[in-house]
Amino acid sequence: MQKRREVAAPSLTVDGGGLLFGETPLSPAMAPQARATARGIVEAYNIMGYNAVGVGRYDLAGGVDFLREMAAASKFSWLSANLVDRADRKPLFAAKLFKKAGGITVGITGLTGPGGPPSDRSLLLPWQEALPPVVAELKKKADFIVLLADLDRAQIDKIAAALPAVNLIIQAGGNAGDLAPVLSHQTLVCSTAKQGKSLGVLSLDWQGRPNWGQSPEELLLDRKRALDQIEWQLRRAPSSPELRQEKKRLAAEVATLEASDSRSSSFKNDFLAMETSLPDDLQVAAVVGDIRQQIQRLGKQASHRPVANPRPKEKEADYVGWQACGRCHLKETANWQRTRHAGSYRTLAAKQQQFNLNCLPCHVTGTEEETSAALALPEGMLAVGCEVCHGPGGEHVRRAGKVPLSRRPLVDTCLRCHTPEQDDHFDFTRDLKRAAHPEE
Amino acid sequence: MNRMRPLLILLFLFPLLSGTAMAGKGKFVVFYSNDVHGETEPCG
Numbered sequence: 340m341q342k343r344r345e346v347a348a349p350s351l352t353v354d355g356g357g358l359l360f361g362e363t364p365l366s367p368a369m370a371p372q373a374r375a376t377a378r379g380i381v382e383a384y385n386i387m388g389y390n391a392v393g394v395g396r397y398d399l400a401g402g403v404d405f406l407r408e409m410a411a412a413s414k415f416s417w418l419s420a421n422l423v424d425r426a427d428r429k430p431l432f433a434a435k436l437f438k439k440a441g442g443i444t445v446g447i448t449g450l451t452g453p454g455g456p457p458s459d460r461s462l463l464l465p466w467q468e469a470l471p472p473v474v475a476e477l478k479k480k481a482d483f484i485v486l487l488a489d490l491d492r493a494q495i496d497k498i499a500a501a502l503p504a505v506n507l508i509i510q511a512g513g514n515a516g517d518l519a520p521v522l523s524h525q526t527l528v529c530s531t532a533k534q535g536k537s538l539g540v541l542s543l544d545w546q547g548r549p550n551w552g553q554s555p556e557e558l559l560l561d562r563k564r565a566l567d568q569i570e571w572q573l574r575r576a577p578s579s580p581e582l583r584q585e586k587k588r589l590a591a592e593v594a595t596l597e598a599s600d601s602r603s604s605s606f607k608n609d610f611l612a613m614e615t616s617l618p619d620d621l622q623v624a625a626v627v628g629d630i631r632q633q634i635q636r637l638g639k640q641a642s643h644r645p646v647a648n649p650r651p652k653e654k655e656a657d658y659v660g661w662q663a664c665g666r667c668h669l670k671e672t673a674n675w676q677r678t679r680h681a682g683s684y685r686t687l688a689a690k691q692q693q694f695n696l697n698c699l700p701c702h703v704t705g706t707e708e709e710t711s712a713a714l715a716l717p718e719g720m721l722a723v724g725c726e727v728c729h730g731p732g733g734e735h736v737r738r739a740g741k742v743p744l745s746r747r748p749l750v751d752t753c754l755r756c757h758t759p760e761q762d763d764h765f766d767f768t769r770d771l772k773r774a775a776h777p778e779e
Numbered sequence: 780m781n782r783m784r785p786l787l788i789l790l791f792l793f794p795l796l797s798g799t800a801m802a803g804k805g806k807f808v809v810f811y812s813n814d815v816h817g818e819t820e821p822c823g
Contacts, residue, residue, distance in 0.1 A: 348808045355813030362816065376817050383819075397816065440807035482803040511813035529811055534818040539811040547804045627819050687822060698822030761822075 348542065349441035352388055355511035355530060356395025356449065356489040359409065361697070364456065365400040369696050371637045374401055377409060379630035385414040386622045391436050391447045393487025394419035395511050396455030403431060403460045418449030418487055421469035425462040434473050437480055443545060446481030448473050452489035452512055466490070466498060478504050483545055485509065499526035506549055516759070517610045525549035527606060533760050537610040544605045552603030559596045565589055631691055638694020642714035657731030658705035660719020664732060667740065671776045678774055680723035701756035728752065728774070
């Protein structure tokens, strides 16, 4: 927000899609929390002054009607050229938007990707059918066309090849990290890290044609620096004919660049890390705080209700909690208690997130699914305990250790939570040593 | 004149067909994000 206020140039703010919900299907237990979060995100985007958001496949996780309710509450446009009503094949959301940015008219459209939740209401048209007529309409008025596309890179490249009038594609659903802008044919393709970790800032000097090149200002600066270096060397070796020749050449190049009026379109891109735990805008911080309180309230209510789908008794008995392990494995338990795994639930509670079903499964033992069962675990499960790495210990305890447990966790066990989005520095070999018991 | 008509039509239509010849110029900034996935703050 602060950076956006600092930018003096005209600007627009867009999102490629995949805004409201995560990639996993919305379970009945998760739905109230996820919908409350989605409402809060729309409110925050209203405050942040977004202009347009692409309808991503996962934005439909709450249903078409819920997303239309969100669109009605949005001060920005939800765009999809290919998501249509199954009955009349008319777009369910706006297909295009024109926005002035300085002297430029920017046309914006969106594409929804395949693989979203099935719906009786909506139909997804292939972009080959839906996009060309919308781009043709945008071309009539727009100087620059932006596509918000929830599609993989192969499809993006095909669009760039087929529709060169599309100048910029903001890609959703593509990669885990920030992707520096790349040119696909004549189209710039950009995307940021998932989960709102950063905001891309693309400064464009648009010369009316996609003849992308180095920024003339940067090129001039580069040549001036080179000229300064030559002049410095000439002071030490004033009679060098090579240096004099080079100075003459560079001076002429600088003069040409300074006088030049024929310029390439150019861009410069930065990624701003978004510190979501401390939003710099008081209004957005208030929205985030309100979402957290709603999740706490919903979670507390759910934790007092009978679990809708309780785990089978035999599976429930499999987990015994870390205290049961500690009765025999004293040293290992003492060692574990010094690890961050032991305090994983406490860190949630400290942030008032202990009822957040998005967070809980990776901070407790005995639940691998985001169900309300996670809200009603006994105290011994409220940590990433022994059984997360070694497997359920019920049979091992009942038969006094005669049923062996896994001594070493598999990499997949750790990767369930240490995902690139949650822990981009995770290294299985290195980090296992930190979590392992000294004698292992 | 009749023989020149196709050429005149082509000259008139060219900017529309090329899609870029009439495009305006200017500097602007696009702030962008994607795949927020319902995340509002880190878990812990």
